[in-house]
Amino acid sequence: LGKKILAIRVEGDELRERLTCAEEENKAIMDKVADLSSLHELKVTTKVMTMKELTEIKDYVVQEHMEGFKKAIHQMHFFVGSGIS
Structure with a gap:
């Protein structure tokens, strides 16, 4: 019974360690996703600004x-008006 308890504790410790590693990997992945999404937002903002500038130019x-x-219309009216009088 003592050996089984010890084996379960060792297995529990290994699982905790693996879980901690997985959580750290997950956090690293989420940080990368956050970086990518902020980069994407920056690109979108840049594109929107460019479109806004193009619209203003247009x-x-x-x-x-x-x-x-x-x-030109005013000048045509002026010429037509002066031609009649």
């Missing part, structure tokens, strides 16, 4: 084009 170009278009 809006600026469209606005400038519209201003030029409005001036």
